Amino acid sequence: MLIAAEPRIHSRELAKRLGISRQTVQQRMQVLTKNGAIKGITAGISDYYLDAVPVLVFGRSNTASIEETLNGLGKSEFTHTAIVAGGNFLYVRGLLRNIADLDGYAEFVKRAAEMPAPTVGILCFDARIMPDYVDGPKRKQSYKELTPLDLKIIASLKDNARRPVAEIADKVGASAKTVRRHLEHMISEGSLDFYVPWDLLPGEDMFTLMHVNLREGADKVEVGRRLFAKYPFQTLYIRSFSNLPSFLMCTLCSDKMTEMRKVLRMIGEDEDVLAIMPNLLYLERVYTSWLDKLPAALMRPSRKTKTRNPRSEFRTK
16 A cells, blocks of 8 residues: 555655564565566556546456457557456456547447446546545646656656666666656656556455445545545545446455455445445456557657647647
8 A cells, every 4th residue: 555655665664654674675575576466566647647538348248258358458559457357247447548539449348348238437536535645646737748858767667667766867868866856746746657556366355346326416525535434444445437426436455254244234334325236356457558658659759759749649628
């Protein structure tokens, strides 16, 4: 949770916050990475900076081969993540350049995933259900344009967002002081985004994704914050959708089935909750999307990339 909130946090600071030695922190990081719990931390231009549209297409799939279906979903440049749950239920997260891409992408997922009745949700992070350490800084009305050096720094972090400043400086041909200043500015500005992919290990914690249907007129932001406040250590995140007014999606984590049942029962008893549908998650696939390739594409020497504002081409008011 600490690394997800602050991916470039130093091991000294982790040790201080956890009350353990720096050597223990480094050892645990190595173990978590080796066994696949943490798959590596990546960085890229933020969705907010580009005004990208995050969507989730989910439903029951009729596929006979999950592996082939996951491979097929990667054929779209918009596919970011696919999660497989029990009963062949698939959750496919896409990042669109603009809302005009929505119909085409939803139809693509429907065909590729053999999902006859998909639900299409437009993810809404502006509601700020989750605290900043989960969802990052708030969306701004305008952002300072990324410089060529900024793009080089972002590209150097693509495969390892925890890369030391000195190593980044060698890669981009700038001083460590300059790199540190640019990094701090992009992080505070919100134009640089981090992603911490992690996986469920055999015999470890269980992930449960829960559909939460609310009573008509319920304030879903208030309900979401209330649920998170009650179960902060079991709740990884709660998501709302701008086009699904009485619906929340909640991901829970626990290593004990009794604890999971208790949390599910108490959420179901909330005054604003009409019904819940829990489903165990067991597989995640992360893809390389158009957004991941963007920093390198913008750095290619050409007349167009020298004169074009990176945001003007990919943003839509």
